[in-house]
Amino acid sequence: MTDTFDAGALEADGTLAELARLREQVRHLQARARNRPLIAEAQGILRERYRLEDAEAAFALMQLSSQRFNVRVRTLAEAVVRLERPDERADRWFPGRVRHPAPALDALGIGDAAHAHRGAVLSTVLSQTLAVAGTDMGNVQLGDHATGGLWMEKHTGLGDDFVTYFDFVGPDGTSCAQAAKDMAQVTVRDVATAPVFSEGARRTILHAGSRSCHSVPLVTGDRCLGMVSAHFDRPIDELHPAQLQTLEYTGRQVGRWLEWYDRTVVLDALEYLHLAARHPGMTRARRR
Structure with missing residues (x-):
């Protein structure tokens, strides 16, 4: 038997x-x-x-x-x-x-930005980004002053191997690192063929069930303070211009708030x- x-x-x-x-x-x-x-x-x-x-x-x-x-x-x-x-x-x-007064967070529907908790802001920007992009998988990272890399802060819909592998992201080998370097949104239409990924990153992302992704930098002035990324279970085309505009606005607003948080709270x-x-x-x- x-x-x-x-x-x-x-x-x-x-x-x-x-x-x-x-x-x-x-x-x-x-x-x-x-x-x-x-x-x-x-x-x-x-x-x-x-x-x-x-x-x-x-x-x-x-x-x-x-x-x-x-x-x-x-x-x-x-x-x-x-x-x-x-x-x-x-x-x-x-x-x-x-x-200085706290920058507005109306893109997140947060009225009292001066008393908002950083964790709540990061959770909300993740959920808002996924709603705009139309998916339920994603993560938020924050920049590291010492190394210039990105630390994982929030995630949803992604497995343990993904979270462990991408706990810290250096300056190369991922789309989020590229978006941080360029300070611009990056769309990966198909993870399986995109040259931006190292092979280890590619395998981990595919294993997590993500076939494409879109990264939005959280920026202020000439600095990238973090990143929010949406993952999709299928290859995608470019996002609609209205989606890109909304995500750009959100990324810049949250970036300004994060800078205020560092300089105030x-x-x-x-x-x-x-x-x-x-x-x-x-x-x-x-x-x-």
Whole structure:
């Protein structure tokens, strides 16, 4: 007698759900591993700068500010490493900083752009892009200041292998990298034959069930801050001019908002971190 594979039995006894949970746990551990060196560097800077007792105290400072302003710890760590150190004798990290109003997000139907959470903005731009393009597969990436590449932030309709492979995208080998370089929308009519992809990227995309894709850069001025891509289960022709115009408008509006977020919300979080470090009563961070 020959045994046969019964997917229904796996689902019935919860095996598929457990596999999904384990995959999500692996992705979480991978994200922690990739963020650890950056966060450790920021911890070292903060320990030296504010004479903190240990790395735990430095992390507590970032975590406190992260929670207060709803900004990722990794985002704060990257800013601590990248930006010029403050005058430790002053309560302001950025004295004389001019605050600007938040750019509109009417393309996403978000009225209060000044209080919008970055994660919600990215989720909404993904869903809006897929609605305009007419598909249910896609992803959003954000630019990395240090490497110039793109990190995966949001995705839907794409498998685990796709998400793992494209967790980070460098400057070559994909249509989204090309769109970021050109700061222009890129349509791939057929993934199987498009020369823009490396062979590894091509195999992974086809395995995910995508035969074509369209990438929209999130831009402001001469900078690309991120990318939103729609994937299709069949080869496509060029999108309609009205679709392209709508996506262009959305990409530029979200790009301007992301720039404002970096220059306002993230800097507000750093100001708070600096103030809390100078006045230990505001935080549990310990000093030597």
